[in-house]
Amino acid sequence: MTDRHSDLDALLADLTEPQREAVLHVEGPLLVLAGPGSGKTRVITLRIAHLVLGVGIAPWNVLAITFTNKAAGEMRQRVGQMLSPRQARAMPITTFHSLCARLIREFGDRLGLDPRFSIYDTADQQRAMKQALESLDMSTSNFPPAKVLATISNAKNELLDPETYASVASDFYHRKVAQAYRKYESILRQNNALDFDDLLLMTVQLLRQHADVLEQLQERHQYILIDEYQDTNHAQFVIANTLAGKRQNICATGDPDQSIYRWRGADIRNILDFETHYPDAKVVRLEQNYRSTKNILAAADGLIRHNVRRKHKALWTENEPGDPVTIVVCPTEREEARWVVDQFCQLHDMERIPWSSMAVFYRVNSLSRAIEDELRHRGIPYQIARGTAFYERKEIKDAVAYLRAISNPADEVNLLRIINTPARGISSATIKALQAHAAAHHTTLPQLLDNPQQVTTLNPRAISAVSRFGAQLEAWRKVTERVDVTLRSFLEQVLRESGLESFYAADDNDPDEDRAMNLGELVSSAQQFEDELEFADMSQDESTLGRRLQAFLERISLVSDVDSVDADQGSVTLMTLHAAKGLEFPVVAITGVEEGLLPHDRAVAEAEEVEEERRLCFVGVTRAMQRLYLTCTQRRTVFGQTLPTTPSRFLRELPRETVVTQELDDFVGDVFAGESRFGVAAEQRRRAAEDARMYPPGTRVRHPQFGIGRVLNVSPAGAHTRARIEFGSVGIKTLVLQYARLEVLDRPDLPF
DNA sequence: AGGTTCGAGTTTTTT
DNA sequence: ACTCGAACCT
Numbered sequence: 001m002t003d004r005h006s007d008l009d010a011l012l013a014d015l016t017e018p019q020r021e022a023v024l025h026v027e028g029p030l031l032v033l034a035g036p037g038s039g040k041t042r043v044i045t046l047r048i049a050h051l052v053l054g055v056g057i058a059p060w061n062v063l064a065i066t067f068t069n070k071a072a073g074e075m076r077q078r079v080g081q082m083l084s085p086r087q088a089r090a091m092p093i094t095t096f097h098s099l100c101a102r103l104i105r106e107f108g109d110r111l112g113l114d115p116r117f118s119i120y121d122t123a124d125q126q127r128a129m130k131q132a133l134e135s136l137d138m139s140t141s142n143f144p145p146a147k148v149l150a151t152i153s154n155a156k157n158e159l160l161d162p163e164t165y166a167s168v169a170s171d172f173y174h175r176k177v178a179q180a181y182r183k184y185e186s187i188l189r190q191n192n193a194l195d196f197d198d199l200l201l202m203t204v205q206l207l208r209q210h211a212d213v214l215e216q217l218q219e220r221h222q223y224i225l226i227d228e229y230q231d232t233n234h235a236q237f238v239i240a241n242t243l244a245g246k247r248q249n250i251c252a253t254g255d256p257d258q259s260i261y262r263w264r265g266a267d268i269r270n271i272l273d274f275e276t277h278y279p280d281a282k283v284v285r286l287e288q289n290y291r292s293t294k295n296i297l298a299a300a301d302g303l304i305r306h307n308v309r310r311k312h313k314a315l316w317t318e319n320e321p322g323d324p325v326t327i328v329v330c331p332t333e334r335e336e337a338r339w340v341v342d343q344f345c346q347l348h349d350m351e352r353i354p355w356s357s358m359a360v361f362y363r364v365n366s367l368s369r370a371i372e373d374e375l376r377h378r379g380i381p382y383q384i385a386r387g388t389a390f391y392e393r394k395e396i397k398d399a400v401a402y403l404r405a406i407s408n409p410a411d412e413v414n415l416l417r418i419i420n421t422p423a424r425g426i427s428s429a430t431i432k433a434l435q436a437h438a439a440a441h442h443t444t445l446p447q448l449l450d451n452p453q454q455v456t457t458l459n460p461r462a463i464s465a466v467s468r469f470g471a472q473l474e475a476w477r478k479v480t481e482r483v484d485v486t487l488r489s490f491l492e493q494v495l496r497e498s499g500l501e502s503f504y505a506a507d508d509n510d511p512d513e514d515r516a517m518n519l520g521e522l523v524s525s526a527q528q529f530e531d532e533l534e535f536a537d538m539s540q541d542e543s544t545l546g547r548r549l550q551a552f553l554e555r556i557s558l559v560s561d562v563d564s565v566d567a568d569q570g571s572v573t574l575m576t577l578h579a580a581k582g583l584e585f586p587v588v589a590i591t592g593v594e595e596g597l598l599p600h601d602r603a604v605a606e607a608e609e610v611e612e613e614r615r616l617c618f619v620g621v622t623r624a625m626q627r628l629y630l631t632c633t634q635r636r637t638v639f640g641q642t643l644p645t646t647p648s649r650f651l652r653e654l655p656r657e658t659v660v661t662q663e664l665d666d667f668v669g670d671v672f673a674g675e676s677r678f679g680v681a682a683e684q685r686r687r688a689a690e691d692a693r694m695y696p697p698g699t700r701v702r703h704p705q706f707g708i709g710r711v712l713n714v715s716p717a718g719a720h721t722r723a724r725i726e727f728g729s730v731g732i733k734t735l736v737l738q739y740a741r742l743e744v745l746d747r748p749d750l751p752f
Numbered sequence: 753a754g755g756t757t758c759g760a761g762t763t764t765t766t767t
Numbered sequence: 768a769c770t771c772g773a774a775c776c777t
């Protein structure tokens with residue numbers, strides 16, 4: 001212990017004055033405004049170490065909340081090095097969603113929730129929403145499930161329940177959404193399921209409605225630390241604030257310039273108004289950067305200065321100037337990929353920079369394709385940060401659906417997925433008959449599986465198929481009550497007895513998809529999970545298979561994209577700019593730095609959203625330690641269509657003295673003038689410009705089917721130029737101008 | 753009952 | 768270009 005103390009003292013001696021202030025602060029609210037690369041993680045871990053070793057607070061009374069599970073794991077690792085691994089394991093270091101899932105599991109009875117609840121992912125949510133819309137006779141074309149779900153998600157983040165939402169819904173669309181919301185909620189409850197937002201919402205209800213639970217939790221979590229505070233939403237703010245209670249021992253760290261999740265409900269005001277929420281707050285600014293070269297930091301600073309709605313922060317470093325930031329203009333995405341990979345190869349071969357020190361970022365996942373192809377072609381090891389992709393595979397979703405249906409008997413959505421996969425003679429007609437019977441007799445489909453004989457509309461063959469499956473499910477559920485069966489062997493049993501294993505073993509429809517192998521990977525991940533569980537909690541030997549299964553399913557539901565990234569794998573890392581938050585690499589390339597991609601098309605209409613895109617670019621730029629490459633193309637193939645592109649406005653915003661530009665091939669424009677000109681594109685460009693002139697925003701038009709509408713905007717895309725038009729009758733439609741047969745009624749005053 | 757073909761929508765970012 | 772769902776066929 002004394003050793004640890006002197007270790008701590010030595011570490012504290014190394015800190016700068018502001019870092020030291022943040023580390024040594026103990027009681028009351030603390031806000032750490034940390035610029036990129038300012039040693040924030042070090043400050044947080046040292047602060048935790050100081051709380052435990054210096055002040056004597058029990059590790060289990062500290063609650064640390066990170067943005068991803070991966071970040072939580074890394075923080076636990078680092079805290080474990082300073083305290084002991086044992087103390088680190090006793091400390092809750094987790095994400096908001098995992099914390100909430102566990103609290104609901106623990107206190108669910110207070111909310112009337114069965115602890116076996118399923119956590120619905122986006123696909124499950126869509127299925128549930130389609131059911132809701134269908135039963136309300138709402139067409140999915142006027143009310144796209146994804147859009148309705150997004151609206152509801154926003155409502156939930158603002159803690160609006162269906163009733164409250166309905167009372168504030170003013171126009172037709174929102175009133176219909178309110179109906180869908182109510183129905184969707186009742187379907188989720190009937191399935192004993194929660195979506196991601198419910199995890200937060202239900203936790204708020206738990207804390208607000210049950211004073212004794214709140215008191216117990218306030219005693220448990222006396223010191224709360226929240227990282228990436230700029231990306232918390234209102235529900236998360238309420239949870240943290242309520243848990244902190246009167247003590248207000250809340251330490252928030254973050255950077256408003258790195259707020260990139262507004263679209264997901266993140267509320268930047270949480271961090272901007274911290275001092276209003278907590279008038280006694282101590283505020284510490286960390287502005288010195290230890291990560292990047294002077295050039296990279298100056299480029300980042302020059303870029304972010306273009307945001308108007310922002311408090312300026314001085315970013316500075318004592319690091320070397322380094323190479324200038326390199327902008328590369330390539331003819332197509334093929335050459336772009338080739339250039340980046342060539343460059344990486346050179347750095348690898350000439351300067352012995354390991355592959356694991358290099359990363360490629362992009363705005364949208366689809367851009368990974370070209371880079372991947374090139375890396376694979378050259379035989380360079382790479383990994384893509386898409387932790388969720390594995391669980392989106394058909395065979396994995398099937399296997400997990402079995403586990404969910406077994407674990408949570410009320411889960412009809414997952415049951416329906418597997419009821420006839422692989423085929424076992426339960427046809428869609430049979431399912432319809434079961435559903436109809438359930439609806440008419442005040443019961444549910446899952447319950448009918450036990451005695452389908454009562455469904456008189458079914459023929460004997462169907463009845464026997466259904467009851468056989470019902471019996472099979474029951475048998476599996478019996479196994480989950482045992483303590484002496486491992487997750488791994490249970491999963492193997494289910495895969496075998498369900499027929500899923502042989503179904504996918506025989507499936508060789510697409511030769512490059514080894515579905516059987518992926519199922520094997522799921523089996524080993526189950527084993528790995530159980531091993532970790534045993535390691536983390538010695539008292540687990542008593543726990544039933546069912547409990548361990550719940551924990552495993554929870555983990556699967558809450559994986560994030562970066563969770564799969566392993567820095568020590570010796571491979572180049574590919575990821576979206578969003579996933580790059582919180583990471584750093586010596587060498588970074590950002591591809592597709594073009595108008596329409598970064599900033600994204602869907603963001604350019606609103607100044608606020610363009611600022612978020614700029615912050616996203618800022619996040620990407622500030623991940624780079626030594627070298628930074630920004631690439632764009634002159635034409636890019638999207639949807640199998642090759643169209644001309646324009647360099648991003650963000651490139652022009654970089655201070656010229658920090659960058660050099662390389663132009664490949666036939667590029668004759670000027671990135672800084674914001675134009676790229678070349679043969680093929682000129683005609684399409686001219687035409688698109690003309691279209692935009694024909695239909696300026698505000699133009700009133702008549703459509704043969706939809707009637708009279710108003711043009712919102714036109715996205716130029718050559719022959720496929722589309723206009724978004726708001727019709728009184730059917731809402732907003734996106735139409736291809738060439739085919740839409742629009743009649744212009746009147747145009748607003750033209751500026752030219 | 754199960755497989756096949758055709759058309760539509762797709763790509764913003766994710767816990 | 769690719770994937771997914773719905774109508775359609777055997």
